[in-house]
Amino acid sequence: xRDLILRIYDRTIDVIVIGLVLVMIVVMAxxxxxxxxxxxxxxxxxxxxxxxxxxxxxxxxxxxxxxxLIELFATFTSYVKTRHVHMTQLLDVTIVFALRExxxxxxxxxxxxxELIGLCAIVMLLIIGRSLTSRFSPHAGT
Numbered sequence: 319x320r321d322l323i324l325r326i327y328d329r330t331i332d333v334i335v336i337g338l339v340l341v342m343i344v345v346m347a348x349x350x351x352x353x354x355x356x357x358x359x360x361x362x363x364x365x366x367x368x369x370x371x372x373x374x375x376x377x378x379x380x381x382x383x384x385x386x387l388i389e390l391f392a393t394f395t396s397y398v399k400t401r402h403v404h405m406t407q408l409l410d411v412t413i414v415f416a417l418r419e420x421x422x423x424x425x426x427x428x429x430x431x432x433e434l435i436g437l438c439a440i441v442m443l444l445i446i447g448r449s450l451t452s453r454f455s456p457h458a459g460t
Contacts, residue, residue: 335398342391349384356380375425382418389414406455409448416441 356377363369393407420437423429 338394339398342387342394346384346387346391349380349387353377353380353384378425379422382421386411386415386418404455405451406448409444409451413441413444413448416444 356373360369360373360377363373389411393403393411396407397403416437420434420441423433423437
């Protein structure tokens, strides 16, 4: 009975994970197409040398969103393959997201020194944590 329940559980997790992979592919495709549409909309502005700051900022934010999605997708697909989420992968995603937030704040020109110092401190701590987890990983020698 126990083996049957565990097999049902494993199959259920597999079905859910496969469904989530398909959803993430669709989300990444939409995010990519949004970046392509933003670039397409900026082409007339390039000819006139008049790119609006808001349009350029939107393009940068959308592009950074795609990078965050790529990192999330990489973590998720690694889980699908190994059934484990490694701390280094979670830190990679968090670092990319924190850097995205830092760049968005810089491009928006609406930030305080405390916000920037705080975000930079978070990024530094995450990078230190990432370095430590990769250095002291049980799989570091393999």
